[in-house]
Amino acid sequence: MKWKKFKIKTVTDAEDIIISTLYDIGLEGAQIEDKVPLTALEKEQMFVDILPDGPADDGIAYLSFFVEEKEDGSLELNGEPVTEAQICEKVKEELDGLRMFCEIGEGSIAVDETEDIDWINNWKQYFHQFYIDDLLVIPSWEEVKPEDQGKMILHIDPGTAFGTGMHETTQLCIRQLKKFITPETELLDVGTGSGILAILSLMYGAKHAVGTDLDPCAVDAVADNMANNGIAPEQFEMMIGNIINDKAVQDQVGYEKYDIVVANILADVLVPLTPVIVNQLKEGGIYITSGIIDDKETVVTEAVKAAGLELLEVTYQGEWVSVTARKKETQCAG
Ligand SMILES: C[S@@+](CC[C@H](N)C(=O)[O-])C[C@H]1O[C@@H](n2cnc3c(N)ncnc32)[C@H](O)[C@@H]1O
Numbered sequence: 001m002k003w004k005k006f007k008i009k010t011v012t013d014a015e016d017i018i019i020s021t022l023y024d025i026g027l028e029g030a031q032i033e034d035k036v037p038l039t040a041l042e043k044e045q046m047f048v049d050i051l052p053d054g055p056a057d058d059g060i061a062y063l064s065f066f067v068e069e070k071e072d073g074s075l076e077l078n079g080e081p082v083t084e085a086q087i088c089e090k091v092k093e094e095l096d097g098l099r100m101f102c103e104i105g106e107g108s109i110a111v112d113e114t115e116d117i118d119w120i121n122n123w124k125q126y127f128h129q130f131y132i133d134d135l136l137v138i139p140s141w142e143e144v145k146p147e148d149q150g151k152m153i154l155h156i157d158p159g160t161a162f163g164t165g166m167h168e169t170t171q172l173c174i175r176q177l178k179k180f181i182t183p184e185t186e187l188l189d190v191g192t193g194s195g196i197l198a199i200l201s202l203m204y205g206a207k208h209a210v211g212t213d214l215d216p217c218a219v220d221a222v223a224d225n226m227a228n229n230g231i232a233p234e235q236f237e238m239m240i241g242n243i244i245n246d247k248a249v250q251d252q253v254g255y256e257k258y259d260i261v262v263a264n265i266l267a268d269v270l271v272p273l274t275p276v277i278v279n280q281l282k283e284g285g286i287y288i289t290s291g292i293i294d295d296k297e298t299v300v301t302e303a304v305k306a307a308g309l310e311l312l313e314v315t316y317q318g319e320w321v322s323v324t325a326r327k328k329e330t331q332c333a334g
Pocket residue numbers: 161162163164165167169170173190191192193194195196197212213214215218241242243244264265266269291
């Protein structure tokens with residue numbers, strides 16, 4: 001399999017914002033090369049105890065994005081045919097936009113071709129079982145140790161969809177979900193990816209879940225993860241499509257139906273999503289969001305308030321934010 005590699009030279013502080021921004025134009029996943037030392041948690045997750053001292057961190061980072069090349073050499077982005085030059089132009093536009101409000105360093109783009117036989121699976125060697133508070137998350141290719149048999153365990157294989165549970169935003173959502181789930185909860189998980197948030201909600205006692213995603217890869221990932229965690233097909237329904245602007249998806253998902261809507265998507269998606277999702281929530285229903293990088297907190301809290309929701313709580317982990325709100329109940333006159 002051949003890939004076009006678009007390699008951006010930037011600075012370490014701009015890594016997350018560039019990855020988030022380029023994700024929005026269809027460049028998903030990035031290879032990061034920098035000299036930032038690994039944290040204790042990263043070493044633990046990678047099963048590395050001692051690493052030789054690397055070179056000093058010079059603040060420079062390289063982010064590589066990959067686009068699969070078809071047999072005839074053509075490229076696609078978001079399902080549309082596109083040329084290498086058009087991708088570079090689009091990336092340059094996005095980087096120029098970012099430059100106006102943050103330091104992104106050189107921002108140069110180099111294009112290369114690469115052949116990687118198992119790009120999809122290579123990352124698995126770094127993903128091992130880990131805890132989110134008292135929840136043990138075990139990748140589907142690892143065994144449960146005898147001493148862990150009685151623990152709350154989530155078996156996860158994100159396949160090619162997002163959602164291993166390692167990301168701060170997923171963990172922020174999980175903690176908020178635990179606060180509000182009841183045995184009566186009807187849950188909507190927008191941007192379900194691997195299905196992790198919906199599956200965990202069902203394991204924490206929710207009655208039923210619906211998941212939506214744009215990415216068709218989410219269908220197989222969700223089915224595998226449901227089976228691995230003993231979730232029955234009637235407990236979790238999956239729909240592919242864009243709930244923001246597709247009326248058919250909105251109708252299928254249903255109106256005034258959900259006790260909780262969770263959406264771990266980027267701030268720029270949450271802004272148009274929020275006024276739509278208000279119609280899917282029951283009165284008094286809870287809206288849990290994350291995927292918000294810290295400097296976009298206000299953008300989301302303002303969108304939540306503008307949609308008529310009552311802001312309940314803002315929580316933080318690392319440079320990521322989660323915003324929780326409630327749909328107000330209609331007051332009876334008199
Ligand atoms: C950050 S991942 C979250 C995955 C998982 N829910 C988690 O918390 O780990 C965001 C997901 O949202 C999906 N997505 C982005 N825009 C969307 C939209 N408008 N409607 C539905 N899904 C969307 C992406 O395809 C991706 O799977």
